[in-house]
Amino acid sequence: MKVLHIVLKPRFSGAEILVKDLAVTHSSQGIAVGIAAFNPPEDDFMPIIENLSISGVKCFLPVSPLKKTSRLLALWNWLAQFRPDIIVAHSAIPALYTRIALFNRQMPKVISVLHAVDDYRDWRLRLPEYILRWKSARVVAVSDESARYYIRRFPKAHIKIIPNGIHINRFILAAQNRAKHREYFGLAGHTQIVLQVGRITPVKQQHLSLAAIIPIMRENPNVELWFIGPIEDKSYYNALLDKVRSFEIAERVRFWGGQSNLELFLAVSDLLLMPSVREASSIAFLEALASGIPVIASDIPAFAFAEKYPGVWLVSPENTPEFGDRIQLALAEKMRHVRDLSSYSFQRTAEQYLSLFKEVLDNEKGCVD
Structure with missing residues (x-):
């Protein structure tokens, strides 16, 4: 299994800390894990990036911020290099560009993760979500409140809640x-x-x-x-x-x-x-x-x-x-x-994400069979 996490910017914030911990844990279990971002890491986050590389996590990080078309080009390049089975898009903007890049492709599968209370408050993100949400194999929320807001925006949505965990x-x-x-x-x-x-x-x-x-x-x-x-x-x-x-x-x-x-x-x-x-x-x-x-x-x-x-x-x-x-x-x-x-142990969180990855791939295999 190969899993690629995509974030907006590597920094000391909740989504990025979760991604870092998931990457290290799953990599230690023999899973090929990559992390990609649309912006360069903040300076104080660079030691974390170095430790990720030492742990065997492949990092795809630009030297300058990526905008619009350049984000799609970068995504296609990451896909060609890493060839993931699953992409985990953390928050609205990574989820938007990932699904546009994969619009005519069945693989890899996309899992969208909601990290804010209401990721789609802005109509400019909400409108494309109506069109693209079918491209998400699963939507994960980190809290009940995040799930409620998403279902309020998109009433037929099915959400899996995986609370954040800590060491x-x-x-x-x-x-x-x-x-x-x-x-x-x-x-x-x-x-x-x-x-x-x-x-x-x-x-x-x-x-x-x-x-x-x-x-x-x-x-x-x-x-x-x-x-x-x-x-x-x-x-x-x-x-x-x-x-x-x-x-x-x-x-x-x-x-x-x-x-x-x-x-x-x-x-x-x-x-x-x-x-x-x-x-x-x-x-x-x-x-x-x-x-x-x-x-x-x-x-x-x-x-x-x-x-x-x-x-x-x-x-x-x-x-x-x-x-x-x-x-x-x-x-x-x-x-x-x-x-x-x-x-709230992180071990439980990591196990839930891994089970979800396997479930998504097993469903794809069942469809092919």
Whole structure:
């Protein structure tokens, strides 16, 4: 079996992290796996690409962004070189171009994966999906909410839900070595780190975290705010920097960019914030739960399942005083929590995708026979 994953841009974001983990796991099981993208990798993701190559994953990455026709030409070239049995197109734009490129071909089979809450909000993507969706052998959603939105757009659709998974033990072990990791970061015993993980973009609402924590910083000189994630919206990032400078807290607010060792950051931190407008199935949220760190997140459907766990609070982050009060209370508790995340193991996720690949190919073989 040969499987080719196609993403828009290799970076530290949910879809790309899932693809990376699937590629490494399935490659270790003897499956030929490739990853292709329409854009060059972000600089901080290059070590991941190098590790993928070492693991035997074939990477097809352009040196400059591909647009429109050049995407189709690249796809035909990748098909000729790799000759996959299955293409897994992650998100709307890769799914669009993949099915156009294969419009008159029965093989390889295409599996479309929905990573956003509503991948087809934009009518410019929704219209071609009406025409091309029959070219998808299967449509996968990473959450119930993603599936509901797709079925609302395309009522006759059949969706398979495969929740994202994480390497649970990696985060538990890092948390158990918290003191050692804090020493590595040079953190004093009294320093408290408030962490937010996610792309720097308005939908993640880093500005609300900043607004809520500024009054706390005035009262408590030991509190720092760290942001991890690639900069997706430069103007939004600059606005955050302007606010940090205006309150003269630049030495206590850090932007780390994308990081491959998130387990260390979660281990050394004292609180995770995730005030997102919307999420489908946040891998970083699951990883935080596994690490035992207290979590304050938006009261949105994607996070509702976590209310049953200790040390998790869902709030309306737009209410800055309420958000700030909850942050203060969580920091004052100075606790970490044991949570059972066994139902979100990555092993289970990888097995579900592999079973789907086999099912799709077996169906094709049955049709030929």
